[in-house]
Amino acid sequence: MRQNTVNHKMKATSGVSRVLRGLTLAEMLAALTIGAMVIVAVLGIYRRAEKSAEAVTHKLNSSRVPGEVLQRIAEDLDSVISASSDATITIENKFENIASTMLLPAARLAITRTIQDSTNKEQTFEEIIWQSSYDYESGINGLILYRSHGGINLEDKILEKNKDNFEREFFVPICSGLTFFKISAITSKDPVEKWNGSPPRGIVVTLSFAEPYKRADGTFDVPEEEKIIRTIAIDRTRKIRFDTSAGDFGGNEEGQKDVNLSGVEKPPTGGTRKAEKTKK
Numbered sequence: 001m002r003q004n005t006v007n008h009k010m011k012a013t014s015g016v017s018r019v020l021r022g023l024t025l026a027e028m029l030a031a032l033t034i035g036a037m038v039i040v041a042v043l044g045i046y047r048r049a050e051k052s053a054e055a056v057t058h059k060l061n062s063s064r065v066p067g068e069v070l071q072r073i074a075e076d077l078d079s080v081i082s083a084s085s086d087a088t089i090t091i092e093n094k095f096e097n098i099a100s101t102m103l104l105p106a107a108r109l110a111i112t113r114t115i116q117d118s119t120n121k122e123q124t125f126e127e128i129i130w131q132s133s134y135d136y137e138s139g140i141n142g143l144i145l146y147r148s149h150g151g152i153n154l155e156d157k158i159l160e161k162n163k164d165n166f167e168r169e170f171f172v173p174i175c176s177g178l179t180f181f182k183i184s185a186i187t188s189k190d191p192v193e194k195w196n197g198s199p200p201r202g203i204v205v206t207l208s209f210a211e212p213y214k215r216a217d218g219t220f221d222v223p224e225e226e227k228i229i230r231t232i233a234i235d236r237t238r239k240i241r242f243d244t245s246a247g248d249f250g251g252n253e254e255g256q257k258d259v260n261l262s263g264v265e266k267p268p269t270g271g272t273r274k275a276e277k278t279k280k
Helices: 002-081 269-279
Strands: 088-098 104-116 120-135 145-148 172-178 181-184 195-197 203-209 228-233 241-243 256-258
Touching: 002 120, 002 172, 002 203, 002 228, 088 181, 256 269
Parallel strands: 104 181
Antiparallel strands: 088 104, 088 195, 104 120, 120 145, 145 172, 181 203, 203 228, 241 256
């Protein structure tokens, strides 16, 4: 009797075990299907988060990098030109051929300061060059902005002390991916794109990293709202004269007033007359 009970249990157990093997395979398939669906959903969320992060980073870099580049160019102009009156500036603009697919605006700015040595021979005391060009080996679909510093005056007295001249005059890449880089000189008339001589009144630097579009003449340009422009004044200590309304002060026939007044400022003549009439 006991033996029959054991055999019955064994058969029952064996039968249950066979049934469980079939259900386990189906459950595994269902689990794999659900797991794959969860993974696809998680990857979709990750891709959207990654795109959002890239968009935020690109927006931050689009304003940070151009601002730093323009500030550095302004500092170079101030450091060289303000220290000497015999500094010269050379500005050149052209179109750079990018992988034989498009022509992008490129420019070159050279700030040079010379001195006379003991033999009255002219020597380059300091020269800073900013230029944009295309690097065929980099594979970047855009311009690379370079900067170089040369001359007798060392930019870093410690690191460049034991270097030769050719080692100190290497072009260092500042940023890449430029699609527009243009430099103009401000004169008494319209801005000019070519200059070679004494510093002009000011310099206008325009750059952009936006996607370019093709113009009718075959060259490429970027939308005006995507261009970042900075006007850099050369001589900031000059006297600034600007037009004012003659009726406001009532005594300046030329309609001009110098903001750099020497000594004690005097009130306008018209205001004094009005005060005297009121006093009477």
